[in-house]
Amino acid sequence: MDIDLRKLRYFVAVAEELHFGRAAERLFVAQPALSRQVRALEEDLGVQLSRRDRRGTVLPPAGAQLLDDAVSLLAASAAMVRRVAAAAGEKPVFTIGFMPGITVTPAVRMLKARHSSLSVRLLRTGWSDQVEVLRDGRADVSIIRLPVDQSGLHVQPLFTESRLAVLPIDHPLAGRSAVTVLDLADDHLLQDPDAVPEWRDVARELRTGERDDVPALHSVEEKLELVAAGAGICVLPLSTAAFYTRPDVVAVPVDGIGPSRVCLAWVATHRSRFIQDFVDVSPSLAPTA
Structure with missing residues (x-):
């Protein structure tokens, strides 16, 4: 089965906006035309991709799965066109x-x-x-x-490059010139423990099963906000810690942690x-x- 990429782009707009009107404005098309394209895609695939309830537009499992796959597919399609043009020497x-x-x-x-x-x-x-x-x-x-x-x-x-522990300014270890991994064993790490296996091996919250779930953090800024608020610590490469400085956190070298x-x-x-x-x-x- 061949998938029409235009229909796919229309569906992605609806799925991301969860509102046909806003999606139509984003795409600069009339809402009835957008609805027809999404219905046509549903007929092509033989599944329901969206539905409306009292809260607005929601995605059933098939629609959520298609959104996950469609974003990367559309990006890959655009990249293919770009690479072909580059290979031909055009722009x-x-x-x-x-x-x-x-x-x-x-x-x-x-x-x-x-x-x-x-x-x-x-x-x-x-x-x-x-x-x-x-x-x-x-x-x-x-x-x-x-x-x-x-x-x-x-x-x-x-x-x-070396990695540093980033601590809130009022942390008991904030004044140290360096710390060890064992010094951080009682702290809450705002990262996947597998990213810092040396900490993972000694962390009290992992030994006792008291570790709270860490929400997905997509930027250094988010990590630093939580560190400054006293929610935990993080470990950053030297260049990253040096670039993202702020007065309410301090970066301290850690003995016993492998380099980035x-x-x-x-x-x-x-x-x-x-x-x-x-x-x-x-x-x-x-x-x-």
Whole structure:
């Protein structure tokens, strides 16, 4: 079965807005035309994708699943068109994903020096999507922090840097010049414990089963807000902690925690002169002493 991407775009707008009127305004189409396209997609798939109740538009399980898949499919479609145009030499665009705290400017300048007509775009990523932006086509390369699922990717190490514990300013350890992992055993970590296995191995809240669920945090700013409010601590790479400074938190070196490993990644099957040239200039991404 062939899926009409226009119908898919219309459905995504409805699913994200949960309101046909707002979705129609977003797409600059008439609401009856939008409704017809969504109904046509439902007929194509043989399932109900949305329904209206007293609260408005809601997604049944099939609609929620399609939304999850459709966003990446539409992004991949747009990326395919972009890569084909770039391969043909028409309006080449190169998109670089990067994690917070990493300075991309030196490598971008060197790449532009080689390809003056190339349009370079930057895409800030987070732990949850730093490799997904490669798989769904939003980025050509991504500067990532390990660990990640490396399946289907080529991953090239770039550099390592130490990690620091970020504490509220009134934390008992805030005045220390350094702490150990054991010093943090009684603290609540505002991250996936697997991201800091050294803490995970000694944490009291994991040993006693008292750990509360940590909501999904999509940015460094969210983590720092919670740290400042006394909700817990977090562990950040040195460059990230240095970039996101604020007066109500303090970053302290931690003895016994492994470094952050920064790598360059791209989809292993993708070939382009721009990727290879960016690989060549990527050593400039390493921070200078």
